[in-house]
Amino acid sequence: MIRNLKTNLLELIRKTSTELPDDVIKAVEGGMRREAEGSQGLYAMEIIRKNIDLACDKSQPLCQDTGAILFYVEGPKGLDRAAFEKEARQAVSLATRKGFLRQNSVDSISGKNSGTNLGPGSPTLHFHQTPRKDLSVRLILKGGGCENVGAQYSLPHTGLKADRDLEGVRKCILDAVLQAQGKGCGPGILGVAIGGDRATGYAHSKEQFLRPLGDVNRNPVLARLEKEVVEEANRLGIGPMGFGGRTTLLGCKMSTLNRLPASYFVSISYMCWAYRRQGFVLTPQGKIKKWLY
């Protein structure tokens, strides 16, 4: 097994929970510049900006809801997944004891908190095999407030007058932004999957959060739609925290999965401004070769 994995994963969790990546900070600052002097929106953005520095300086969680723990692992053929999972679980438990993660995993029937963040579905690990020798691990921490405003639409949709085409997709996305208002701790970032089944659609929508905010979609049609949706959402006037203002979304990332002829799902995941995502590449010797964001 890879050496130092538990220690490296603990550092990954600490960094993800306490420091926002540069692309997100840049987007927050861009949003801040758009808000009007003396407005409630600017007031919220200034507090958000201050909180980002304070959490980093104190090495304490940005938000007390340290969220669902989602690992995305890319490794070579022969990676021992069970051993990886064991180390990851130990790192999560340790990070909880150290206060980088809140005790956040509750039995759905008894209501009992495991106290360790370990339990069915927590943490979640996704494995992908790559031809490379290195191991790369990415982590997303996604809080409950923003998870609660995610939405899945099945087209056609009578109420929205949305057909099975990209115009219909656009209507679903903007409706999700409208319904979310400030409840997802905006300004938010959307991950959207068109197609798939209900489960793969949502999973794929979350994977979009692995993309840097500044990247351009390889599909030119989706690249244009991503840009337009952000501009249109920002014209709705919902603003930071739903206080009103010009910055409702900081980004939108879209992708497609094939669908059954009978189904046409649009799955939308909402990420709060506290967009906690980080990752690293490990050498076969267990050294952190580079940070990914």
Added chain:
Amino acid sequence: MKLELPFTEEKIRALKVGDMVLVSGVFFTGRDAVHKYIHDGNELPVSLSDAILYHCGPVVVKEKGAWVVKAAGPTTSIREEPYQAEVIEKLKLRGVVGKGGMGPKTLEALKKFGCVYLHAVGGAAQVLAECVKKVRGVYLLEELGSPEAVWEMEVVNFPAVVTMDSHGNSLHKEIFEASKKRLDEMMGNP
């Protein structure tokens, strides 16, 4: 603008939707379990008359024998909508702090009893924890557990926005309606 102790009805009634306030005084935390506890007919071991209730499950640790707040951001308020009006009346609250806003039943209670809803910035756990200068005490810690207990804390310059006032106005309602109208226009559904 500043909002300081004592939280009198007169001061609360003077607040209007959109006001950006810095609150100094005492907050009592109370979230899901506390609302249910009061709804079930239980009495709190401390008076919250003319006080401010904070929808928050803080991270609190004991350092050298004293409680220290490590993270104290707001939690989503709408979950307390079924109970909030009754809790405002029973406890004689003057303010509720949370995030995401609340519904018509709470708005009506704010008007009737002279109370205000203050919206804190969600996710800003560190900035808000810095505003907590001292933990004065804790109630129902054994019964409800740390995040759900009633923490009495002194706050200084806690930043919030009045999003629901005691005159029947709700910023959440206004912004929802305005953004819906704009979206309908954009989509060509007048």
